[in-house]
Amino acid sequence: MKYINYLCLLAISFSFLGCELENIDIDRFGTITGVVVDGESYEPLSGVQITTTPASTSVLTDEEGTFQLNKVRYGDVVINARKKDFLSGTINIAVYEEENTNLTFFLLEDDRDVGNVVIYDPVPGNGAVDQPLSFTFQWNVDQDNRDRELEYTVYIFQSNSTTQTIVGENLTTTEVVVADLQPATTYFWYVVAKHDGRNVANSPTWTFRTGNP
Structure with a gap:
């Protein structure tokens, strides 16, 4: 009977340990900053929607074309930049724990639709x-x-x-x-x-x- 109780306590301990490790993983984040400019004039582009895949948060670039994404989960992330009348841009990057990754997007105008x-x-x-x-x-x-x-x-x-x-x-x-x-x-x-x-x-x-x- 004592042996069975010991096994139960051991299993519960491992269960709590697993939960603790899982919570530690969830709390591992980095940040992403960047700027979006016109690919021909190099003028900053404001109002560009910046999103991530997997999804975290969505922001718009300011008047200087800059943006910041806070608390992005570490690992491989796809950053998407979209603005009306411009070709969308994507960058696949690695986010590291407690580190900032800086990006530059060059967006070009979408001149003519010829299909996908x-x-x-x-x-x-x-x-x-x-x-x-x-x-x-x-x-x-x-x-x-x-x-x-x-x-x-x-x-x-x-x-x-x-x-x-x-x-x-x-x-x-x-x-x-x-x-x-x-x-x-x-x-x-x-x-x-x-x-x-x-x-x-x-x-x-x-x-x-x-x-x-």
Whole structure:
């Protein structure tokens, strides 16, 4: 009988311990701050809706285009930026406990609707590390209206930068050679699809880090 009581007490103890560990995990949060600017003029964009997936909270950018998300649960999070008349932007990032992650969104005007266009499967993959300083970026595209010929412009920018560089423009293939990258540096990049010179879709913003030769 004493042995049975001991087992019951032991089971209850583990149950409380599990609950305590679960509560500790739930309380692990980080913060996200950032700025949203026009991808062509670099002027700040106010009134941009910023949301997360998994959902946490929703905020709007202020007059200076800045935003802050508090108490975002640690782990991988997708940040979404949406504004009327602009192509939506997304960035997949990792949030760390009690740390702040800073982002920059470059949004381009949505000039013409040619049906659904999805840009996906990037090379380098999102979150890739130890990448060379010169190599070929690639991506795949699905589109509803395949009779509409698309061209692509590829943008790249460094972490915490509010300006970006075009590494490929008016491309008719889904690849571009990128050279002269900086070592041990975090980069963000995305692809914009155009039809007749007008923006029709953009990819998520992907990130990678170069190696240190």
